[in-house]
Amino acid sequence: MNPGVTPDAVSVITTKRDGGALDDAQIDWAIRAFTDGEMAPEQMSALAMAVLLRGMDRREIARWTAAMVATGARLDFSDLRRDGRLLRTVDKHSTGGVGDKITLPLTPLVASYGVAVPQLSGRGLGLTGGTLDKLESIPGWRADLTVEAMTAQLRDVGAVICAAGSGLAPADKKLYALRDVTGTVEAIPLLASSIMSKKIAEGTGALVLDVKVGSGAFLADPDDARQLARTMVALGTDAGVDTVALVTDMSTPLGRSAGNAVEVAESLEVLAGGGPPDVVELTLALAREMLAAVGIDDDPADHLSGGQAMDTWRAMITAQGGDPDAPLPSAEHTDVITASADGIVTALDARAVGLAAWRLGAGRARPGDAVQSEAGVVWHVRPGDRVRRGQPIMTMHTRTPERFDAARVALDAAVTVGDAPPAARDLVRERITV
Template identity: 40%
Template structure:
């Protein structure tokens, strides 16, 4: 078999065979295929697309190119969740605890933030002592004992994806749905989970800014995951404005704890209940989404979800005093209000720009090696559709520098006051098949 023939087949719109796809992935991993031929195939896929069978085979070949976790020692249906990333999206933290409190094992492997999107691991590391790096045995033992662990990936997960992703970035093929789907799932399915719920964001702060593209990606992810033997559901959720009220690592831990105490913003809780109800149904603890939603609410009411979160912090070396004393986390020196300069209604809070504002304060990474300031970020006091009077506080900036003129300018340019508008719907679509 020649790589040239594989490129020719896809360039001409043919369906690649399992053997051709396996040959390609093997050549990526062992470096027998040069970058220019990999790039040529990526471009052919970008223009010609892939059918479901091709996407599934590509995902599985990439997955099998590296290490895979064996979670068979954990009883029950293991359920995980993946998000395509957003601003203020701390959903995984309270969600995992609430689902685990229903009796479903949640072995969650998460990532770090880059650019305007925050990372679950970064947020957890704002808790003094919290370890996101566990051995495979520690990870499995913890899920067996308390039903919950949130960690970073260990070992060599989907090495084929690492090389392919690097070439996608420099060949302008990043936004190919088959390539996005195989990249996400080759890593997520390597975690050994039995079921998966996927949150595909759409809007200004999302990777998929156009809803039609988000729909295509969501359906592709569910189809591929189901084809790989992992029961899956998905939702498409709005990321035109930040999720919740707080952006920044320590701040988002505070908001997560508030949710588990029955407080916190309504939009964040609604997203948690929507995703969580799917996880509970997949975990076979409820027959319907409505029944699952009530079970999740009960875990907050009876305190079992907060207890589960506390247990996870303790077992992963964190200081559980954070539950009642969030001030033990890094705290910013300055809290600076940005006030409305006119009356009106909030018409726009551009999510990605708010994320960039937090990044400029030190709360996010422009490059992977950047060090984070866990204490900084933004607290939003209003959402789209809210009525505003001149002098009202729009945003409080948590900063360790007194001069925030550049950040203030960015916020004002993207926190728009105007005529009355309708707030965007949070949940655009639920995909269960």
């Protein structure tokens, strides 16, 4: 585009439609104009589709992300101190998956090392449950904090999990709603900038990304997951945030539960030094990356077995109005799924389990829908386990038993039973840096 010429929607759209690279002025104008209502939704829809089909280079994505950040506030924890000592900040973001409760034990575990972990999280939509939905099953716990309350809790406790304020990258909320109804959610440049604009605006000094791949993840194709991970690591690095990504398997759901209160209960087992091996493995893998990012070389398993992580959890929950000793909600109605044949479990499909949990009431179809704290699925077998016909393999939980039939349909093909054990599958598939 010629210097000094004011961009307009049609020229921006046609530049990208024809495979050209958008210059900084075009990107800045498009994000500001759409956020302010000057650029019509149908015009941004056309631009988003052009990006999906034509892509963006690293400079374009970095500028797009920076323009998104510039539409709102940016938090600053660079001078956060406790007892006169500067606190280093590190955060983690997951692209989401079935049974992915890792944020719950991970945040207090890392914070127990004297690190500040500002974990801004969201509510679930569709099959992947939201971290805030899980925590809201704890009596009294509140997700909404002011910046002042968040900062004070980081200083005093070191760990906070709360809702992201509407002032952080407001362009993202408006653009995501548009992408959601125009078939452009999968555009890697827009997906990466959506995630990273909020994380950069959050003000953390270092970031560890958990990019899921498999049937229970947003991205099922390994190449797409790898591209997303590389794009986000580049965005973080270009914005001055020390960023690394792990690509992790989500073909089998994490742990042994998917839902809200059932996942909190499982997280408490991990914090107490137990819990499912895969949840422990991924929690520790991410914790090691987060601690390394702030210069701490230690084995985080010590703070699970030693109780320091649990102490920080209790302080974090209490600081946000929750009662860490209160019993979690339990479902009034349960129904059991049994094995249809003798043999060895060769697969447990994450997407089928997530769909069943959603149908039982653990998730929402539209923003603002209510969720059931008690709803979810607990599975009693994993790939490699031997089962007998009629053996209980899953239990469904809900307060509305009329949901059981639809959930059972989803679970009919969730467990595959065969004669030979499945091939071993690495939970952490790849580590990606700049």
